[in-house]
Amino acid sequence: MARLKASYSEAFTKKVGTELFLLTYGSLVAQLIQDYEDNDEINTQLDKMGYNIGLRLADDFLARYPQTKCVEFRETADVIAKFGFKNYLGFVPVVDKWNPSDRSCSLFFDHNPLAEFVELPPEHASLWYANILCGVLRGALEVVHLEVEVKFLQDVLRGDDKTELYIRFIRKIEDTVPPGED
């Protein structure tokens, strides 16, 4: 078993170059622009793809970073920033702008990691370039039974000072009851 564990952690440390990843994501968005044209539709498509990634990524995250269950939303946001973003994107966003009842907050980052070399064409000014992240968070949190709303409010690519990703807690999804019981 010790041997298996070693080979397993080895597999984890393998890294893919950033450039390949950024180019892959870039050409994906470019392709979507060709296919859909409408910015809202492109945003939706990116969110959908992200959602499917999130559904898988959640288990990968839980397997790598065994966490105790979050019991409140502040804790959840903290884990997302300090572990999720840190380990998958390599930086820690600032969690701020909590609403008084702790149900929503924003993640701020100075730069947009997916968009290091990107200039938004003027006709696509209303595109949220990194909208895939919204879907990823939504999917991943759904796996741990939290229903949330995630959207970008600001983006440096659009000339804003910061990139702001807004997360709002909607509800906790309860366990599925076996059929016939209630």
Place this chain on the structure above:
Amino acid sequence: MTILALYVINRAGSLIFDHDFSPSNMGVEVTFTYPFEIILKEEPNGLVVSFGCRDGIKIGHVLVSINGVPVSGCHMSDGGDVREFLSRPENYPVSVRFSKLKPNVNERIMLSSMFNTIYHMASQLSPEKKSTGIQEMETSAFTLHCLQTLSGLKFIYLSEPKTQGVDVLLKKTYELYVDFALKNPFYNLEMPVRCELFDKNLMLLIEQSEKVISGNF
């Protein structure tokens, strides 16, 4: 290392005796300012914390009183809705008590028949032939020990995890039942056990075994 509870279930799966040995829990009282952050869900025994823990309030705790006045289910003592009360800013600051509720009589009866069903499912789903039902069950909060007698009675002890020697205790409790319930001419078979002598001797037995159990450690 302590014994937390005893349940005795008859052949038909009804609860005929139970006793809770665990200390009662007063819960936690917290003063809130508006808005109220804790997310509650409605359950048969009241409003239960489902998310948003703080200050020792845990998921699964039930809201038991507001400003020192007990609530029943989702209603305040004056009949108003608890959640509506908590949604109005003018009612703040408010002091709310949360506690882990112990199962009441009806729930204990329900839980006993539930265990009876689970016991039989476990035997049916076992990968080996002619398996019994659950004899021991480990959870993070307690270990459950079950003795099914040949006559079909079930004696169940809940103990703190990793407590040793509960199997002996189960056998002795069975003997007590035979002596002080079955041999009592005024005890009706299969009916709840209400015999003072049984209670008394059970307490003695538990007291003794606590000493033995803690002596072992």
Place this chain on the structure above:
Amino acid sequence: MTVYNIYIFNCDGQCIYYWQWERSGDSNVSQVEEFKLMYGMIFSIKSLINRLSPIDVDNQFGSFATNKNRLHFYETQSKLKFILNTDLQADTGKVHEILKEIYTGYYVQYVVKNPFCDIKGVSIESSLFTKKLNCFISSLSIA
């Protein structure tokens, strides 16, 4: 250590994987019914122990033993449920680690990261997963 069988349930209570190595007992119902029964039992146990627990509110179910076998249970935060039946000699702590390893080292690797495995689907269709899991389990019975 004898390992009898494994059940994996997804968060919707669907049995997405079943494999057996040793089994002599028969539940006398169809496999579909048996899966439902197993999920129903686990669900009941979870609500039972949460209500029974005098102290802790978030009580985790670990395992139970009959006179013939022990059923071990591990639930991930994504509500995947892993159930493994072993003989009575198996150490509960060790089997818990084994179940975690099946999740992190096998499920996440060969199912979640396989883009052609539908993780929302009704069953795990991956021969690679089965193959690797079998290697892992047989290495355990020797030890």
